[in-house]
Amino acid sequence: MPEGWQLPSLYELVAAPHWQAVEFISDLHLADADGATFAAWARHMRSTRADAVLILGDLFEAWVGDDARGEPFEAACVDVLADASSRLQVGFMVGNRDFLVGGAMLRDAGAIGLQDPTLLVAFGRRVLLTHGDLLCLADVEYQRFREQARSDAWRRAALAMPIAQRRVVARQMRDASQQRQQGAAATTTDVDPGAAVAWMHAAGCSHMVHGHTHRPGDETLAVGHERHVLSDWDLDASPPRAEVLRLTRDGFSRVPPVG
Known part of the structure; x- marks a missing residue:
């Protein structure tokens, strides 16, 4: 049975x-x-x-290591996060593009790190949060890469490279990923519904929130098990894309970003 069918250890965030x-x-x-x-x-x-x-992953197109956080673009992002963290709780879960985010960046940003998956307990609900890539079980090639890239040995080797070299490698990885996804079937790049339901059942949840697939919407996967897929953001696209999923005591809603 693929590893993704089994619910990893849960980190719990209580509102x-x-x-x-x-x-x-x-x-x-x-x-x-x-x-x-x-x-x-x-x-x-x-x-x-x-x-x-x-933030449930892939805030950045690429994060090449916390030692780059003082460079102009990275510093601007950390400043935004730190300003927000002075007023509200910011949580950060890494995705497949920014999995090299570490403790130094989170500390400077004032954000808490969210393990994948995380159980959110809020407003009388239990909601399972995940980036989503771990549940794309049909994408066997990606799952092999993910296991390798999350290993301590791979991370040490990557972070030992000069920052400029890491940026080149990140671009190469992004281009290769985009080419592979263009030829992949929709079922390959979506989460496995059986695995998603198994995770929710094991966590005692009726709702899951995830990103990664860039297919925003709400879907009932089984009776009493619903997923809420987050939108990607691209304000230069036509039409532009940007959406926030909000949870209150009244339930889930989708709203545009403020401003």
Whole structure:
């Protein structure tokens, strides 16, 4: 049975009693501090009235290591996160593009690291949060790469490279991934519904929130088991894409970013 069918150890995040709203975003793929997507994200983080913003992976197109966090683009992103963290709870779960985010970046940003998956307990609900890539079981080639890239040995070797070399490698990995996905079937690049239901059942959840697939929407996978897929963000696309999933005591809703 594939490893992804088994629910990994759960990290639990319990909402504070005074919280009124939790927001989820993912797959912004930020790469340019002067870009429209960065500007929209920065406005939202500085203006949202949510009590928590939980980022479920791929905030960055590539994060090449925390030792790059002082460079202009990375520093601008950390500043936005740190400003938001002074007013609300920011949670950060790594995705397949920014899995080299580490403790130094999170500390400077004032964010808490979210393990994948994380169980959110809020407003009388139990919600399973995941980036989503671990559940794409049909993409066997990617799952092999993911296991290798998350190993301590691979990370040590990658971080030993000069930052400029890491950026080149990151671009090569991104290009290879995009080419492979263009030829892949839709079922290959989506989460396995049976595995998703198995995870929710094991965690005692009726709802799952994930990103990664860039196919936003709500879907009942089985009776009493619903998934909420986050939108990617691209403000330069036609039409532009940017959406926030919000959870309150009244349930889930989809809203545009503030501003």
